[in-house]
Amino acid sequence: MSTLRLLQFTDTHLYGSATEALRGVQTLPALKRALACARMRDWPVDAMLVTGDIVQDDPAGYPHFRKLFAEFGVPILCLPGNHDDPAAMRRELNGKPFVMGGSVDLGAWRIILLDSCVAGSASGRLSAAALAELDRSLATASARHALVCLHHHPIAMSSRWLDQVGLENADEFFATIDKHRNVRGVVWGHVHQASDALRGAVRMLSTPSTCAQFLPLADQFEVDARPPAYRTFELRPDGTFVTEVVWVDQQKAAGMGSSSACSAA
Ligand SMILES: [Fe+2]
Secondary structure (H helix, E strand, O other), X not given: OOOEEEEXXXXXXXXXXXXXXXXXXXXXXXXXXXXXXXXXXXOOOOEEEEEOOOEOOOHHHHHHHHHHHHOOOOOEEEEOOOOOOHHHHHHHOOOOOEEEOEEEEEOOEEEEEOOOEOOOOOOEOOOHHHHHHHHHXXXXXXXXXXXXXXXXXXXXXXXOOHHHOOEOOHHHHHHHHOOOOOEEEEEEOOOOOOEEEEEOOEEEEEOOOOOOEEOOOOXXXXXXXXOOEEEEEEEOOOOOEEEEEEEOOHHHHHHOOOOOEOOOO
């Protein structure tokens, strides 16, 4: 089996309007620039992962998403965020190449897509059914390495306001994860910032948005000036993986001292 290349895009926050901005960033043009960078820098890929907040409370944003991602010819693995409309999302992203929830086996890996959304709440929670499904999915993937994906952060981000809207039952989530030995990574969106930590042997990763970012370690909400971004994964057959965050604006990224940058015209 060969190494798999997976790209994660998250918190695209699209609107029906092609020019609407969220916190100063026009979300559709920003996503288009991120995708152009990925095409230029990271192609070919085996699949793309999208970890929620595809739209900003506006179901008219889904057709933009569908049009942009349908043309890549690879599976688009999706799960919802708190700004999504689950019914509209299922309706608009129905059928190939879109995969909504469940799990997908790619080579030596199982990618598990969890729905952590609670209607009307910015916080997340995994239902008893979702936890049971996670448990079953990990148990039946015993010969595979697992990457577990969700919208809400299951570990504290050391940001007072954000940590009030994380995954409420993270203890139950980790109790399930800890029953199994094949989880290599947990990855999420929601927090609009990059982080990379270890919990035991399991890598814990958050990924910045393709639009505006949130200032890390802030007590109160504050926009960060960092540019749009996405994350790359190289998932190896032996269960190890390489990942990096790519910032989509060379000049701004250079000012941050980041070497992983890309600029699309
Ligand atoms: Fe978001």
